Amino acid sequence: MDYVIMVNEGPYNHQASDSAYHFATHALDKGHSIRRIFFYYDGVLNGTKFSAPQSDDRNIVKRWAALAEDHPVDLAICVAAGLRRGITDDSLADGFRITGLGEFIESCIDAERTVVFGD
């Protein structure tokens, strides 16, 4: 099965980004593919390179990047939502890409399943 996943909330503040991550890893473990994870609304904050959580906590930003290194998953940040919230090329973490909503809609058309995680 081929998925697109939408993440609507920022890391740490809501569990949505954790839930999306665990869903993604389990789908990949089962042999499914995820063509794109699209970060919209506060979800764009998952892609800030300046996040530095405490040492006893998970690093959500780096965890996404590692996922995309191990699997052909496109980590796509919405440009418009990112501009509002200060996620631009100057603050973007490695492994993420800034793009438009059109690419998200395209992936909803092409993928077999769309799953939304939010607040």
Next chain:
Amino acid sequence: MDYVIMVNEGPYNHQASDSAYHFATHALDKGHSIRRIFFYYDGVLNGTKFSAPQSDDRNIVKRWAALAEDHPVDLAICVAAGLRRGITDDSLADGFRITGLGEFIESCIDAERTVVFGD
């Protein structure tokens, strides 16, 4: 009257940051003082220098900075909440300052009124 204001949510995503701003400007207009506006939880995102909203929208980050230029208001970002969310010296907007929760508690002790804006 001397106030401390707490802002718990990020700009744009929730109205909390707008409400805090309008409350602050009206308190100042009435001749009151605001010793500190403390940004905690997602509120730290009010202090990102990379935010670039659309031209027909308010610029919340710059609006805070302008307030602090015109009045003796300390715009204080919580260091711990900021680190998690990528608000550090590398991303901090002009006019804001990074500090600890202790300074917030101090201002609650010293100020005559504490008002919290959040989700």
Next chain:
Amino acid sequence: MTHPDDTPAEIVVKRFLYVNRKAPHGTIYALEELEMVLIAAMFEQDVHLAFLDDGVFQIKKNQKPAELALKDFSKTYGALEDYGVEKIYVEKESIEERGLTPDDFIIPTTVLRRDDMSALMESMDVVLTA
């Protein structure tokens, strides 16, 4: 060998539902969901918008966001028709619970009873919510 002009790629047309359940202004979800729908309108897809629960407040007439220097996006709903988005539904029970009638809305809508809203949702391929 095939001739591209003779055998166009099969166009997939899916039934998309954009669900609006949140009030405007208190949070940004209404505004950014609308921005998404305007982009979605450019694709050759079967686009549906549903307003239910507090989402019906999004299309309330006479919003004056300028009074608090907020972005005025309520007029943009009026542009949906120009973008070819015409399947716009509001739920009867949701508007009645909130003391509203279709006359309170800035755009023409199709009023669906809750059962029909259920059926509409059930018939979709992709459901996007904010």
Next chain:
Amino acid sequence: MTHPDDTPAEIVVKRFLYVNRKAPHGTIYALEELEMVLIAAMFEQDVHLAFLDDGVFQIKKNQKPAELALKDFSKTYGALEDYGVEKIYVEKESIEERGLTPDDFIIPTTVLRRDDMSALMESMDVVLTA
């Protein structure tokens, strides 16, 4: 001229209430409010903690956040006593509505009926909520 040692600055002691109304893990408010209380404990102030509504779930025993790689902060509530924070209240009605009893909690608490919680809140100088 005054002698600093003889006339210490007057210490203001205010009654602070930290209100916990949100469930843990689904959002970060519980964790970051706890971090705030630990800092607040270092000041010579009259600190009170109240758990009501879904906030009572914050101090539920047997939380296993490691199962989803989440930060395990539930043990930190146990450190509150070491920090001198001993005025910890839970609302009776809130725990009953959620099928809990004081035995379900990881820390000793004072159980207050709703009326007494109201009176406690009303007696405060500063109320901080997340």
Next chain:
Amino acid sequence: MLHLVNKSPFERTNLQACLNRAVPGSAILLMEDAVYASLRGTSQSDLVAGAVNAYDFFVLAPDLAIRGLDASQVLQGVEPVDYGGFVDLTIDRQTVQSWL
């Protein structure tokens, strides 16, 4: 005490949570999405209508205006205030509690 409530009564239970604890005579300001609780003729009107005798209810008028609402639609016993009035309430009522 001044209680601040900012969530829609259709979506969240914050207003009920506040009413369950606010001491009679307290001020309650409905702001942001909570202004919907101040309206007449909705399925949630009874929450405030049933409590106007026990509390001093206020609604933030600019938060009505941005939502396309105005004071004429508000329940009897709920007083519209602007931001200046909000500031004054924090002075008169001393302690402020936000029901987030």
Next chain:
Amino acid sequence: MLHLVNKSPFERTNLQACLNRAVPGSAILLMEDAVYASLRGTSQSDLVAGAVNAYDFFVLAPDLAIRGLDASQVLQGVEPVDYGGFVDLTIDRQTVQSWL
């Protein structure tokens, strides 16, 4: 259809909103703070208990565990699943609707 609900029934009306629209026979997965809706013996238990015959209810077991809860406390008719089961549900039920 697979419906995802992730909010506490004590705090928000999302689960009721979902139940008002979900077609009988649909699957409903309670996750994140919505796992509290799956518990026996709470003031909100009737929401799910009254609907277990109409829907296939699931609860995300790791979301119970992180909150100090386990399957023994869950209402009859609600099936605990792990993330693998969640993935399988999205395949079996085709369309996913999140009640945010």
